[in-house]
Structure formats: structure tokens, C-alpha cells
Amino acid sequence: MDVVRQDRLGMHTLDSNLHPRYHSVLIPTKRVITVAPMPPEKSAYALARYSRSPDSIRQSIEWVRTHDSRSFLESFYFQYGHASIADLGHAVVCFEGISELAATEIEAEPLWDGQAKSSRYQDFSRSGFITPPEFSAAEAAAYRSAGEALLAAYAQVNERALARLSEQLPRPEAMKPEAYRRNLAARAFDVARYLLFWGVPTNVGQVTSIRTLEKQIRRLKASPYAELRELGNEVAQACAAEPDCLWDTNSAAEPLAPTLARHADLDDHAVRSREDLRLWALQNLPAAAGGDAPRVDLLRPANVPADIAATLLYPVTDRPFRELYEIASGWNERRRAEVIDVALASRTRRDEILSGFRGGLYAYDFIIDIGAFRDLQRHRRCQKFRQEYAGRLGFDTPQLVIEAGASEVFASAMQTALDAMHALPAPGAQYLLPFGARSRFLFKMDFAEAEYISKLRSGVKGHFSYREIAWEMKCQMERLEPELGRLIDATPPWVEDPLQR
Numbered sequence: 180m181d182v183v184r185q186d187r188l189g190m191h192t193l194d195s196n197l198h199p200r201y202h203s204v205l206i207p208t209k210r211v212i213t214v215a216p217m218p219p220e221k222s223a224y225a226l227a228r229y230s231r232s233p234d235s236i237r238q239s240i241e242w243v244r245t246h247d248s249r250s251f252l253e254s255f256y257f258q259y260g261h262a263s264i265a266d267l268g269h270a271v272v273c274f275e276g277i278s279e280l281a282a283t284e285i286e287a288e289p290l291w292d293g294q295a296k297s298s299r300y301q302d303f304s305r306s307g308f309i310t311p312p313e314f315s316a317a318e319a320a321a322y323r324s325a326g327e328a329l330l331a332a333y334a335q336v337n338e339r340a341l342a343r344l345s346e347q348l349p350r351p352e353a354m355k356p357e358a359y360r361r362n363l364a365a366r367a368f369d370v371a372r373y374l375l376f377w378g379v380p381t382n383v384g385q386v387t388s389i390r391t392l393e394k395q396i397r398r399l400k401a402s403p404y405a406e407l408r409e410l411g412n413e414v415a416q417a418c419a420a421e422p423d424c425l426w427d428t429n430s431a432a433e434p435l436a437p438t439l440a441r442h443a444d445l446d447d448h449a450v451r452s453r454e455d456l457r458l459w460a461l462q463n464l465p466a467a468a469g470g471d472a473p474r475v476d477l478l479r480p481a482n483v484p485a486d487i488a489a490t491l492l493y494p495v496t497d498r499p500f501r502e503l504y505e506i507a508s509g510w511n512e513r514r515r516a517e518v519i520d521v522a523l524a525s526r527t528r529r530d531e532i533l534s535g536f537r538g539g540l541y542a543y544d545f546i547i548d549i550g551a552f553r554d555l556q557r558h559r560r561c562q563k564f565r566q567e568y569a570g571r572l573g574f575d576t577p578q579l580v581i582e583a584g585a586s587e588v589f590a591s592a593m594q595t596a597l598d599a600m601h602a603l604p605a606p607g608a609q610y611l612l613p614f615g616a617r618s619r620f621l622f623k624m625d626f627a628e629a630e631y632i633s634k635l636r637s638g639v640k641g642h643f644s645y646r647e648i649a650w651e652m653k654c655q656m657e658r659l660e661p662e663l664g665r666l667i668d669a670t671p672p673w674v675e676d677p678l679q680r
Contacts, residue, residue, distance in 0.1 A: 212236055218433045219268030219389045224248035226267040252438045265390030270435055272392070272414065273384045278309040280377035280610055281406050285385070288395055289559055293385030298372040299365050304334035308378040311607030312405045318603055325599035325611055329374050332592030336585045337371035343583035348677050366677065369642050370577045372550055373615030374592055377568070389436050392418070393443045400445035403606045415440045451525035452533060457495040459521045464496070465506065472499045475648060476544040477655035482508050486542070488518040491535040493621050494564050500544040500621050537562045538623035543652060545622065548575045550614035551644040555636070560628045564621040568609040570597050572617035575644065629656055630667050637669040639676040646672045
């Protein structure tokens with residue numbers, strides 16, 4: 180007969196003839212135990228100890244209450260390189276009043292969860308904008324003039340687009356007036372948002388592990404943009420301080436992640452590698468092939484070293500990925516190794532290998548507007564690379580702008596902004612890049628992700644811009660891999676349901 184005894188920590192001791200090799204076995208009273216939110220570093224310490232001892236989670240938490248997590252993390256995470264420990268503690272961090280450019284750089288983490296302020300459901304005409312700290316007084320004045328003109332045009336285009344939609348799409352009897360107005364407003368904002376630009380302010384809320392947070396801080400500190408470098412320092416300072424928002428205002432709060440704050444220095448390897456590769460490309464690449472590139476180009480690289488070399492060079496050039504891959508494929512092994520060695524020359528023991536060495540079976544090279552990229556960037560199962568925001572690939576004009584009689588307002592504001600951007604010094608000038616401007620991005624993924632993006636983003640509820648891109652992704656896959664492309668159930672962009680959202 181089994182005899183079960185409960186101890187003071189909520190464990191049961193089981194004496195049983197069914198276990199002849201053991202006199203007693205500890206079993207939990209519950210197999211599923213929930214743990215209330217804890218400071219991220221305390222959580223990481225408790226769960227790391229839990230995995231390294233026979234104790235229950237209750238015992239591990241009690242242990243952590245009386246022991247210093249900082250010395251543990253400094254030894255095992257930072258000194259011995261047990262990086263997975265930092266995945267066990269998560270933090271909620273919010274960024275308010277930052278630029279859209281800063282937001283997209285904050286979100287550029289593969290292991291990231293969060294959301295930014297939507298441009299589909301909010302009016303940005305009176306939002307103002309961020310002025311880059313790099314500018315002199317005269318440069319800031321020119322920037323502000325162009326930014327104000329863009330927001331004024333945004334308001335005009337939004338008003339005309341909404342009026343045109345009201346004419347084109349009368350409210351169905353079955354639809355409530357509030358839902359009807361909301362859907363039309365969202366479609367008008369979809370068009371007007373092309374006149375928003377990287378300097379427009381937004382908010383971002385994120386939930387990340389402290390491991391991802393450390394990478395994010397190091398990457399932000401290494402940014403060419405002063406705003407992002409400042410944010411990197413501010414995040415580190417916030418980690419060393421008590422949280423700003425408390426759920427239980429009656430209890431004392433501990434610093435969010437004080438150990439992380441001391442060790443998260445800038446990613447010097449990323450800075451030096453980028454500059455070394457840019458210089459190598461200037462000195463060694465042949466003249467550009469020229470000619471028009473497709474909006475969506477799909478490759479399945481077979482030569483892995485050539486794929487890596489081309490991917491490393493892609494962000495520091497303005498060339499199509501196909502051109503770089505074909506050049507690298509024609510090199511001998513020694514030449515490709517030279518590019519790879521240049522990229523890794525500044526790597527230290529602590530630095531992970533560059534993201535250019537990661538990828539998927541398929542490489543999609545996009546020339547798309549900034550707004551579409553902001554939506555597609557959310558797909559985390561891709562490796563994403565971008566070229567400089569140069570503003571030299573033109574801009575897209577939505578069909579509704581033409582139908583609403585707003586073409587002149589739209590085109591004038593876009594061109595004036597691009598002209599002003601080209602007259603200002605980088606990197607601050609890039610804050611003027613409108614969402615309707617085209618830029619080049621490389622997304623590498625497996626077939627499952629290509630199928631998912633094509634199916635999801637081509638749906639009738641989506642923005643017309645990325646709907647077209649998602650459909651073209653399917654078409655390109657059908658050309659390259661007919662056996663697989665047929666499996667993608669994407670919706671053609673000419674199939675519409677304008678009042679759905």
C-alpha cells in the first residue's frame with residue numbers, strides 16, 4: 180500500500196513497493212505550478228538554479244530571495260558564456276515619443292515581441308516630428324520646413340481620399356454607421372500614410388528576454404543615428420533603476436536588470452565590420468551592371484559561400500542581390516574567403532557571428548516602399564537585411580490618390596521632401612524619407628515562411644502595397660519552384676472587399 184506524506188514545501192514523499200530500488204520518491208502535489216512576475220534577473224537566476232538542482236521551483240525561488248543574482252549572472256552569463264540563462268528572464272520595456280526610424284531599428288530583433296503605434300487607425304496630421312540631433316540650426320530649419328509640408332499634404336490627401344471613398348462605397352444597410360466610418364477612415368489613412376516619414380513620432384511596447392535586451396542595447400549603441408545611440412544608453416540606465424510603472428503600487432520595486440546595465444556595451448564588431456566591408460566593396464567590386472531591377476526577385480542560392488559573401492556585401496552597396504551573388508559565384512574560393520575574413524576581422528570571443536551568415540533556402544530581394552517594409556518586417560522567421568535609405572529609387576503613388584484628384588499635392592510634397600533630404604547631410608537627412616519612397620530589402624526564409632507571408636499578407640484586409648508584394652512572392656515561387664508554388668493559397672490583388680478591415 181502506498182503511503183504519501185506531505186512536507187512543508189508542498190512536496191509529497193511516496194513510499195511504495197512499486198519502486199523496489201528506492202525507499203521513497205518525491206512527487207509534487209501539483210504538476211503545473213504558476214509563478215508570479217519577478218524581476219527579470221531574479222527570474223533568470225531562479226529558473227537557472229531550478230534546472231541545475233533537484234529542488235522544486237518553490238525551493239529555488241526561496242533560495243534566490245536570500246542570494247545575490249548579480250554575482251551569479253556575472254559569473255555564468257557574462258564570464259562563462261552561458262547565454263541561455265538570460266533567456267529565462269523577460270522584461271517589458273516601452274519607448275515613447277521616438278521616431279519611426281528608431282522604432283523600426285528597435286524592432287530589428289529576430290527574437291522580439293511587441294507592437295508599435297498604428298498608422299492605419301490614428302491621425303498623424305498634428306503629431307509633429309522628431310528633429311535629428313545631428314543637424315545644425317540651419318539644417319534643422321530646412322528639415323522642419325520639409326516635414327511640415329509633408330504633414331500638411333498628408334492632411335489634404337487624407338481628406339480627399341476619404342471623400343472619394345464615401346462616393347465610391349456607399350454604406351450597406353447591414354453595416355452600422357460607426358463600422359462604416361471606421362473602415363473608410365482606415366482605407367484613407369492607408370493612402371495618406373505614404374506622406375508620413377521616418378521622423379514622425381511613435382510609441383513601441385516590447386516584451387523581450389534580457390538576453391535579447393542586451394543585444395538590442397549593444398546594437399543601438401553602435402547605430403549611426405544619434406537618437407538610437409541615446410536610446411541605447413537610456414535603456415541601460417532604465418535597467419539599472421526601479422521600474423517606472425508598478426502593478427502593485429504598495430510594494431517596493433527592485434531594479435529591472437542592474438547586472439545587464441553594467442555589461443551592455445556597444446557592439447563594436449558590428450560598426451567596424453560594416454565600415455570594413457563598405458571600404459572593401461568600394462575598392463574591389465567591378466562596375467555596377469545597371470538596368471532596371473524587378474520589384475520582387477527570388478533566388479535559391481546553391482553556392483553557400485557565394486551566398487554569404489553576397490549577403491555581407493548587400494547592406495553596404497546599392498546593388499541587387501542577384502548581381503552580388505553572381506559576382507561572388509564567379510570568384511575563386513580565395514576571393515570569397517577574403518570578403519568573409521574582412522567581415523570577421525574585428526570579431527572577439529564575445530561577439531556572435533554576423534547575421535549575414537544566417538539565411539534560408541530562398542532569398543527575396545525587394546524594391547518596396549517604406550510603409551510595406553514596416554509591415555513585412557514583423558515576420559520574425561526571416562533574416563532581413565537593408566540597404567542605406569538613400570531615397571534614389573523613386574516613390575509609389577496609390578491609385579486612390581489619382582482618383583481623388585490629389586496627384587499634384589502628393590507628387591509635389593514627395594519630390595520636395597526627397598530634394599530636401601538629398602540636400603541635407605546623412606544620417607539625419609534620412610529622417611525625411613517618406614513612407615511612399617522605395618528602398619531595397621533582402622528577406623531570406625524557408626518555404627514555410629514564404630507560404631505564410633504570401634497567404635497572410637495577400638488577404639483582402641491588408642494594405643494594398645504589401646498585398647501586391649505578397650502576390651508577387653507567390654508568382655516568383657511558382658516560376659522557381661512550380662511543385663511548391665502551387666501550394667500557396669494567395670489572394671490576387673485585384674480581388675477586393677473594400678469595406679472589410
